[in-house]
Amino acid sequence: MTFSVLAGLKKFNIPHKFEVKNIYEYYAKWIREGKLKVNSDWNKDLKIKFTVQDPCQIVRKSYGDPIAEDLRYVVKTVVGEENFIEMTPNRSNNYCCGGGGGFLQSGYKKARLEFGRLKDNQIQATGADYCVAGCHNCHAQIHELSEHYGGGYQVVHLWTIICLALGILGENEREYLGEDLKEVAVYGA
Amino acid sequence: MSENVVKLSSKHKSKFMHKVMELLPEGGNLNLCLTCGACSSGCPATGLDGMDPRKFLRMAALGLDDEILKSDWAWMCTMCQRCIYVCPMEIDIPQLVYHVRASWPREERPKGILGSCDMALKNDSCSAMGASPEDFTFVVEDVLEEYRELQPEFKDMQAPIDKQGAFFLLNQNSREPVTEPDEMVPLWKILHIVAADWTYGSKGWGGENYCMFLADNEAWEHITRTAAKQADDLGCKVFLNTE
Ligand code: SF4
Ligand code: SF4
Numbered sequence A: 001m002t003f004s005v006l007a008g009l010k011k012f013n014i015p016h017k018f019e020v021k022n023i024y025e026y027y028a029k030w031i032r033e034g035k036l037k038v039n040s041d042w043n044k045d046l047k048i049k050f051t052v053q054d055p056c057q058i059v060r061k062s063y064g065d066p067i068a069e070d071l072r073y074v075v076k077t078v079v080g081e082e083n084f085i086e087m088t089p090n091r092s093n094n095y096c097c098g099g100g101g102g103f104l105q106s107g108y109k110k111a112r113l114e115f116g117r118l119k120d121n122q123i124q125a126t127g128a129d130y131c132v133a134g135c136h137n138c139h140a141q142i143h144e145l146s147e148h149y150g151g152g153y154q155v156v157h158l159w160t161i162i163c164l165a166l167g168i169l170g171e172n173e174r175e176y177l178g179e180d181l182k183e184v185a186v187y188g189a
Numbered sequence B: 001m002s003e004n005v006v007k008l009s010s011k012h013k014s015k016f017m018h019k020v021m022e023l024l025p026e027g028g029n030l031n032l033c034l035t036c037g038a039c040s041s042g043c044p045a046t047g048l049d050g051m052d053p054r055k056f057l058r059m060a061a062l063g064l065d066d067e068i069l070k071s072d073w074a075w076m077c078t079m080c081q082r083c084i085y086v087c088p089m090e091i092d093i094p095q096l097v098y099h100v101r102a103s104w105p106r107e108e109r110p111k112g113i114l115g116s117c118d119m120a121l122k123n124d125s126c127s128a129m130g131a132s133p134e135d136f137t138f139v140v141e142d143v144l145e146e147y148r149e150l151q152p153e154f155k156d157m158q159a160p161i162d163k164q165g166a167f168f169l170l171n172q173n174s175r176e177p178v179t180e181p182d183e184m185v186p187l188w189k190i191l192h193i194v195a196a197d198w199t200y201g202s203k204g205w206g207g208e209n210y211c212m213f214l215a216d217n218e219a220w221e222h223i224t225r226t227a228a229k230q231a232d233d234l235g236c237k238v239f240l241n242t243e
Helices: A002-011 A023-032 A059-063 A065-079 A109-115 A117-126 A136-149 A158-166 B015-023 B025-032 B053-061 B065-070 B082-086 B093-103 B111-120 B133-150 B175-179 B181-193 B217-234
Strands: A019-022 A050-053 A130-133 A154-156 B168-170 B238-241
Touching (some): A002 A019, A002 A059, A002 B217, A002 B238, A019 A023, A023 A065, A023 A158, A023 B238, A050 A065, A050 A117, A059 A065, A065 A158, A109 A117, A109 A136, A117 A136, A130 A136, A130 A158, A136 A154, A158 B181, B015 B025, B015 B053, B015 B065, B025 B053, B053 B065, B053 B093, B082 B093, B111 B217, B133 B181, B168 B217, B175 B181, B217 B238
Parallel strands (some): A019 B238, A050 A130, B168 B238
């Protein structure tokens, strides 16, 4: 995970020759350079709404607002600017979803769901059908929040919607898409 | 400065406060609290186990170390750092939380986190689900072959492991290879389309790190060193995280 590597290299003074980066930055770069030719045509008529979770580990704790902007640029490009809804607060000021810090593994389930109430309220207030969660802990926690509090929103990885927009997402790569998107632009169909 | 400013009491020496203050430049600002409550009002863990970040800090400042250790709250704060972000004095409460976690006897820390960290120490993968380098290689090659055959546009797609000199070293959360391997494919496709020069490493490929959450410094360092050595041994320029 970005933060554990960055913080670990520093904390333990580990000499190294590489740079530590997060893939959001590259998704945005590849789109800007025209290497990833994505657009939101698939969602023009469907108008499915998306919001985005800013993962604490990547945004606030590692690269700050610039990477949050990259994340938005990618999401808006693939779902359409008009179909993107911010939750508030956001970017570096975002609330943790409650999946981080080992909470998912720690056994304090009741406390964890209570922690996540704020996040669930935020997502439900956007009215979005999907929450993009780039990090696995967020993904698992928000998924559970949606079920627990009955919000009914879906949670997707960024790579899923990028491939959907590229028309290269096969039918077995749609684990986290809801019924509304299971059959949209299926590769090979 | 208000008269509510928490001062370190000379009578009640707090081990936690001193530990954190020794470790951080400017003492993590721990003794500069204005008790304004900005941290607590924006913290999702406020109220859990009857605790909140301001109270936690104040208890440490007052030397109530035993009471702090009796509470499970250190495991309910996710160390998300939002409190630092909103604090006028940038006080590092999560660092305090980290040291409280580290003060629990290792075997008494939450089993799930402990188990995931121990799994990561089992072999060179550093995978919290215990998958070995061989398991990982097998799954990656198997899934790749399947998709190359089924999806003609991707017949030349690559998912290299230990490719010397690749630009990117990509890590991978264990959840995909272990429980939902098809979910690795969309990312491979993107990397294929942009013609990225990338590789996984057979060592240290596990993207998750529960040893950090367990506050086990030695294990966290081991995992970071394993991953860093793999990247440098392969000569990769960028260590690329998906999360
Ligand atoms: S926000 Fe900072 S100054 Fe205010 S109470 Fe919290 S720790 Fe103290
Ligand atoms: S780091 Fe802990 S105390 Fe600070 S805002 Fe996050 S959960 Fe609350």
